[in-house]
Amino acid sequence: MNKLNNRTRRVENRFGQSGSMSAKPGSPSAAKPLARDRVRTVVLVGFMGAGKTTVGRALSRRLGRPFEDLDDRIHHREGKTIEQIFRESGETGFRKAETAALRELLGELGSSLRVVALGGGAFVEPGNAALIEEAEAHSVFLDAPVEELLRRCMEETTERPLRQNPEQFRVLYEKRRRSYMRAAVRIETGGKDVDTVAAEVACSLGLG
Numbered sequence: 001m002n003k004l005n006n007r008t009r010r011v012e013n014r015f016g017q018s019g020s021m022s023a024k025p026g027s028p029s030a031a032k033p034l035a036r037d038r039v040r041t042v043v044l045v046g047f048m049g050a051g052k053t054t055v056g057r058a059l060s061r062r063l064g065r066p067f068e069d070l071d072d073r074i075h076h077r078e079g080k081t082i083e084q085i086f087r088e089s090g091e092t093g094f095r096k097a098e099t100a101a102l103r104e105l106l107g108e109l110g111s112s113l114r115v116v117a118l119g120g121g122a123f124v125e126p127g128n129a130a131l132i133e134e135a136e137a138h139s140v141f142l143d144a145p146v147e148e149l150l151r152r153c154m155e156e157t158t159e160r161p162l163r164q165n166p167e168q169f170r171v172l173y174e175k176r177r178r179s180y181m182r183a184a185v186r187i188e189t190g191g192k193d194v195d196t197v198a199a200e201v202a203c204s205l206g207l208g
């Protein structure tokens, strides 16, 4: 399963031109490192354009662990693209498919660590966040200034049903940010290249 195979290729190496990456003391990014043997699965969350898939791939290579993109699982389970599901069943239908796919994925986890990228709305659904917590997976919020997220999305040709226009994009980001902040760890990705962010995620989890 590979989002880059199924959807449009994204910018792989660099997110943007500016920004900093430091963790604020007391912020989730400064969370106590977890023992390697306690970590099972890393779940990357964040808004559209956050780089969840590209960072997930880089992190998976770095840790030598499998990577999975939840949107790809939805695509395979439903036999339809994400855009088709939205067109035919609306956002409600998509969210149902998303939760079913997440439940299935989490149910398959063995004792080995896996890197998972969620779609931008998945972690916002409280039931999904609870499933992730119950599975003892570690959620990581990839954040960036909204203008940078918008720019990254504009540079891609990926069709995103929930990206309509810049104003709607900004409003949706603000509405969701509080939910993303519930993740165990927050990593600022603004102006970073993909490998740097992946290294920071690994370090923040004590897996560096």
Ligand code: S3P
Residues within 6 Å of the ligand: 046, 047, 048, 049, 052, 071, 082, 118, 119, 120, 121, 122, 160, 161, 162
């Ligand atoms: C969505 C984001 C998309 C995809 C779907 C819904 C969202 O994933 O899951 O279009 O609700 O923000 P990406 O965040 O990978 O673009």
